[in-house]
Amino acid sequence: MKDISEVQLDEGFLSEIINAITSGIFVTDLEHNILMINKAGARMVGKRPGDCFDRKCYDIFKTPMCKTEFCTCDIVTSKDRANYGETTMQVGDRQIPIEYSSRPLKNFEGKIIGCVENFIDISERLEKDRIILEQKESLLKKREEDIRHLQDEILELSTPVIQVWDGILTLPLIGTLDSHRAHIAMERVLESIEQTRAAFVIVDITGVPIVDADVARHILQTAAAARLMGSETLLTGVGPHTARVISDSGVSLENIILKGRMTDALQYAIAQLEERRQKMKQFSHFMGALREDGEQQE
Amino acid sequence: MQPFSLFSLGRVLLVSLEEDIDDTGIGELLTRVTSQVSGEGISGVIVDLHHFEVMDSHLARQLQNLARMLRLLQARMVVAGLCVPVVMTLLDFGISLPEMEFALDVEQALVRLQEGGQAGRERVA
Numbered sequence: 153m154k155d156i157s158e159v160q161l162d163e164g165f166l167s168e169i170i171n172a173i174t175s176g177i178f179v180t181d182l183e184h185n186i187l188m189i190n191k192a193g194a195r196m197v198g199k200r201p202g203d204c205f206d207r208k209c210y211d212i213f214k215t216p217m218c219k220t221e222f223c224t225c226d227i228v229t230s231k232d233r234a235n236y237g238e239t240t241m242q243v244g245d246r247q248i249p250i251e252y253s254s255r256p257l258k259n260f261e262g263k264i265i266g267c268v269e270n271f272i273d274i275s276e277r278l279e280k281d282r283i284i285l286e287q288k289e290s291l292l293k294k295r296e297e298d299i300r301h302l303q304d305e306i307l308e309l310s311t312p313v314i315q316v317w318d319g320i321l322t323l324p325l326i327g328t329l330d331s332h333r334a335h336i337a338m339e340r341v342l343e344s345i346e347q348t349r350a351a352f353v354i355v356d357i358t359g360v361p362i363v364d365a366d367v368a369r370h371i372l373q374t375a376a377a378a379r380l381m382g383s384e385t386l387l388t389g390v391g392p393h394t395a396r397v398i399s400d401s402g403v404s405l406e407n408i409i410l411k412g413r414m415t416d417a418l419q420y421a422i423a424q425l426e427e428r429r430q431k432m433k434q435f436s437h438f439m440g441a442l443r444e445d446g447e448q449q450e
Numbered sequence: 451m452q453p454f455s456l457f458s459l460g461r462v463l464l465v466s467l468e469e470d471i472d473d474t475g476i477g478e479l480l481t482r483v484t485s486q487v488s489g490e491g492i493s494g495v496i497v498d499l500h501h502f503e504v505m506d507s508h509l510a511r512q513l514q515n516l517a518r519m520l521r522l523l524q525a526r527m528v529v530a531g532l533c534v535p536v537v538m539t540l541l542d543f544g545i546s547l548p549e550m551e552f553a554l555d556v557e558q559a560l561v562r563l564q565e566g567g568q569a570g571r572e573r574v575a
Contacts, residue, residue, distance in 0.1 A: 382532070
């Protein structure tokens with residue numbers, strides 16, 4: 153066995169080296185005739201190197217860009233520059249994705265006499281890319297789900313409906329109020345009214361930094377809904393800025409009782425409830441008297 | 451079997467509707483309620499709808515109609531017992547029923563009529 157440095161670099165040995173390379177290499181002349189192809193390249197198209205010599209490259213490789221203006225051989229030979237890309241080649245009834253790079257081949261005088269192409273099978277790489285992409289997507293999906301879950305959780309937390317008195321609910325709103333959140337708040341208020349049979353709902357917007365026409369409309373909608381249920385809505389915490397926005401937007405607050413602070417609203421509601429309780433007492437006396445009348449008549 | 455029932459409670463008339471009430475039923479209801487209100491000097495009508503899980507816009511319009519008629523007969527109308535799904539549908543349809551009053555249940559409706567009733571008498575006096 154001779155040392156590698158002692159091997160003479162003749163033509164035979166060069167072709168040995170080229171054949172030992174695992175990627176496909178072939179050389180064509182200006183008429184697309186294959187002058188040389190290595191073993192790996194021929195194997196990729198299911199042939200032996202001997203079968204490919206002197207045949208047109210487009211008959212052997214059959215890519216979608218063959219015989220079009222995108223033919224890489226034509227590009228490199230006409231423009232005298234390297235060309236890279238990805239394509240597929242038709243082998244039997246199989247499509248093999250490949251990555252190729254081509255360079256012009258020049259003789260000793262610097263004249264372009266052909267084209268050298270180097271190509272590799274990238275189906276495995278594409279498959280791997282696909283798996284990675286899939287994994288990425290599923291991870292992203294999971295993350296999105298988590299975020300949505302958290303958002304729901306926050307919404308749940310951010311629209312608390314508290315019963316502060318018998319028959320009085322409060323909805324202290326904090327943070328920005330978009331239509332989604334307003335809708336949830338409305339639903340929760342209605343459900344709470346149904347459960348607790350509250351006659352008053354106090355909506356406090358002290359903690360809402362930006363109140364625009366939409367927010368005002370949402371609050372009004374909630375008040376309209378509460379009215380249909382048979383409850384009255386009080387709005388507290390309207391600052392000077394909010395007052396201006398609401399008056400500018402032209403949203404009418406007819407179904408809403410406005411109070412300055414939560415304390416005022418509570419006092420008002422409690423007083424109203426007490427008054428109603430008295431009325432109810434009178435009424436039941438009245439009904440009782442009616443019943444006694446009826447019995448006496450009998 | 452009538453799709454509605456009327457109970458007279460002194461100056462208040464309680465109307466209870468069944469969910470399957472149809473057009474003829476509604477027509478009969480309007481006639482009976484209005485004649486009773488004008489004949490017996492009733493000042494308040496309570497319409498109890500707690501049986502209803504769905505309400506269409508047609509029925510809503512008929513109720514609106516009834517409320518308007520009752521107003522002409524100097525009686526107030528309070529709708530009691532709308533449930534959450536019905537309220538949400540009405541709002542989604544943009545129906546706000548402006549000429550009616552609402553109460554959580556019949557008891558609260560009675561209280562409400564008591565409140566306003568006095569105010570009404572004061573106005574007359």
